[in-house]
Amino acid sequence: MSRPCHDMSSRRRVRRGAALACVFAGVLATGAATGSWPEAADGTELTAGGDAGQVVSRSGDPWAAAYSAEEYEEVAQRLDGEYVGTGIAVIRTADGRIEVSEVHAGSPAERAGIRPGDEIRTIDGTGLDGRPVTDAVERLRGSDQAEQAGPGSTVLLGLERDGRAWETDVERARLSVEPVTVDRDVPGVTRIHVSAFTRGSAEALRSAVEALPEGDRILLDLRGNAGGLLTEAADAASVFLDGGLVATYDVYGTEHALHAERGGDTATPLVVLVDGGTMSSAELLTGALQERNRAVIVGSRTFGKGTVQMPSEQPDGSVAELTVGHYATPSGRTVDDGGIVPDLVVDAGEDAEAEARTVLDGLAAGR
Structure with a gap:
């Protein structure tokens, strides 16, 4: 944090x-x-x-x-x-x-x-x-x-x-901070850490994926990502999906849907790292990639915040940010109760990143 x-x-x-x-x-x-x-x-x-x-x-x-x-x-x-x-x-x-x-x-x-x-x-x-x-x-x-x-x-x-x-x-x-950072400390694995879904983060993620060295696998690190804009998270999903539903959310009972754009990278082996600091919009992206069978999720259970807030300006110029609804994953699952459980749960004290790289090796071998 x-x-x-x-x-x-x-x-x-x-x-x-x-x-x-x-x-x-x-x-x-x-x-x-x-x-x-x-x-x-x-x-x-x-x-x-x-x-x-x-x-x-x-x-x-x-x-x-x-x-x-x-x-x-x-x-x-x-x-x-x-x-x-x-x-x-x-x-x-x-x-x-x-x-x-x-x-x-x-x-x-x-x-x-x-x-x-x-x-x-x-x-x-x-x-x-x-x-x-x-x-x-x-x-x-x-x-x-x-x-x-x-x-x-x-x-x-x-x-x-x-x-x-x-x-x-x-x-x-x-x-100022760059929400997306890239490193390649381990040959064959590009680790992309997205720290927040601020404006422009999805485009930065797309650029990082497009610049991927040939043959590299992707480790998408969302640990400690406390969220941000729903639209940025949905655009981030478009980087890895070829269209389709990303999530739904309601605003005072009126349903809205977020869809991925077509043409995302659906072939490169992908593992998503999460932990208890993965929240909100970051959980939305995690849930979409998990349920769409696009990525293997590794780490510990996410925070569990599926609420949607919107700002409302008051007569004196102050602003109240209030919960107006909840979002749900493509299957209709909400994350408020218990967060998202990774496909591979890594116990405290173990090296989650090393486990993620092992999974990536397996995904690459199975191609």
């Missing part, structure tokens, strides 16, 4: 952490708004009245969130791949530690000497033992500091590496 989620002044902050589930590693804290969003509200009129905080409080919606106009402008920027943060992505290890999984190149965290594998013991003096990853993300983001948590603010991290403990102040800055 990358720390870089923005967090602006919060005159009306209600359940922001859950609804935003910032996106980048774990819960992509690195900055794109999550929660499955259609690209637009399609003109649907949502509950209004007063300010967003009042609307959200009355809704009883566990995924609802309220934003000032300024805060919501930041949300829109995150959907374009921008965020305010330190540049740290974090995960929870099998033994319950909060560990740095990624450090954004050129970020304040990199300049502070923080490396992947460092354990974060405290944030602003608060211990993280037993706390969920989302809590660490919120604290890194500065959600409890209102307007003091913007660019230029700092967060004090207590870190440990190889038995050495130290503290360091890390500045928050405005950063």
Whole structure:
């Protein structure tokens, strides 16, 4: 989970952490708004009245969130791949530690000497033992500091590496992130990590697949992808499918369907890596590829968030983000109860990526 989620002044902050589930590693804290969003509200009129905080409080919606106009402008920027943060992505290890999984190149965290594998013991003096990853993300983001948590603010991290403990102040800055990264550390396997479904992520995924070296297999890594735009996830499915249904979703009971475009790569061996940080739109893509028999899913059970949120501007300019429906996989399955179970479940402590490569070898041999 990358720390870089923005967090602006919060005159009306209600359940922001859950609804935003910032996106980048774990819960992509690195900055794109999550929660499955259609690209637009399609003109649907949502509950209004007063300010967003009042609307959200009355809704009883566990995924609802309220934003000032300024805060919501930041949300829109995150959907374009921008965020305010330190540049740290974090995960929870099998033994319950909060560990740095990624450090954004050129970020304040990199300049502070923080490396992947460092354990974060405290944030602003608060211990993280037993706390969920989302809590660490919120604290890194500065959600409890209102307007003091913007660019230029700092967060004090207590870190440990190889038995050495130290503290360091890390500045928050405005950063941008590429939602799709590609590496080829193992010959014959191209690993494509999609950290969030922000605008342009599906096209970047398509470009990565089109540039695949001849004979390579694809390891699509959706671990820690907390979601984003439904339309981007559906477009991502088009990269691997030749048309057909990707998912359905409803908006206040009115059904909508998402279909893949024709002409996707249906031949290259494909394994999708998932974990408990795979959420929302990322689960939508996972479910489609699994049920359409296009990919083998490897890893641990996904988070289980199948709700659809849409924003509604209030008379005072604030914005309430409310749940308007749920999405379902091509077979009609919802993921709210239990998430998606991988085809090959990898136990905690085992190397999921190594297992995925073994499956890819088998798929290639069977062609």
